[in-house]
Amino acid sequence: MKKELIGKSVLVVEDDPKIRTLVKIYLTNEGYEVLEADNGIVAQEMIEKYDPCILILDLMLPGKSGEEICRWVRNDLGSMMPVIMLTAKASEKSRIDGFKLGADDYVVKPFSPAELMVRIEAVLRRTASRCGKLTFTGLTIKPAKGEAMVDGEPLDLTNFEFKLLHMFMQHPGQILSRTQILDTIYENNEKAVTERTIDVHIKNLREKIKEKTPKDYIQTVRGMGYKFAAN
Known part of the structure; x- marks a missing residue:
């Protein structure tokens, strides 16, 4: 069972104790609750146990690499937890690969701790809807935790279904076209994805919700798309 943390919680994953301590001092001074991990395996354990609000992630780590952790957070956990990569990998390819894995920002060492604090605040503002619930x-969704519930009962959703539900709940009452959904949910212009695919995912999402409640949250607007009925 995850332990609920109070305030703005940050997990700093860094094997260099000097850098980890420096980042912790600045974060603590800014009012953050700081968790630490010095290798990839411990980082995964900390994420599962504490579910922090944001992850500061080195890439070259013992145990498991930062890339493996980020991939695990996004794909296996299905979590939208904000991730800032803090690394000595400075090449353009490394940056691009980091963003493709799902990083929200990429900071290269050596770095300014003051600038890192500003970047953390910027990422948290930009991803505010992914924290909390x-x-x-x-119907409740906890984006950072990758959890969705109906009257306290968990919904067993695929990654795509979770992203769909999150998108709908961010835009209550707003009609979303299939094209808008495609552009938002599916990245890298996946060739196999069509508007028909969206219809299938929404049908499956509706069926899973209706197993818990008769309320029709996701409504079809003929000729226009879909909308989330908040009331």
Whole structure:
């Protein structure tokens, strides 16, 4: 069971104790609750146990690399937890690969701790909807944790279904076209994805929700798309 942390919690994953201590001092001075891990295996354990609000992630780590951890967070956990990569890998390819894995920002060593604090605040502002939770008449989603519930009962959603539900709950009452959904949910212009694929995912999402409640949260707007009924 995850332990709920108070305030703005940050997990710093860094095998260099000097850098880890420096970052911790600045974070603590800014009012953050700081967790630490010095290798990839411990980092995974900390993420599962504490579910921090944001992850500061070195890439060259013992145990498991930062790339493996980021891939695990995004794909296996299905978590949208904000991730800032803090690394000595400075090449353009490394930066691009980091963003493709799902990083929200990429900071190269040596770095300015003051600038890192500003970047953390910027990422948290930009990803505010991915922390905390969204709730509408019994339906709750916790984006950073990758959890969705109906009246407290968990929904077993695929990664795509979770992203769909999150998108709908961010835009209650707003009609979303299939094209908008495609552009937002599916990255890298996946060739196999079509508007029909969206319909299938939404159908499956509806069926899973209706197993828990008769309320029709996701409504079809003929000729236009779909909308989330918040009330």
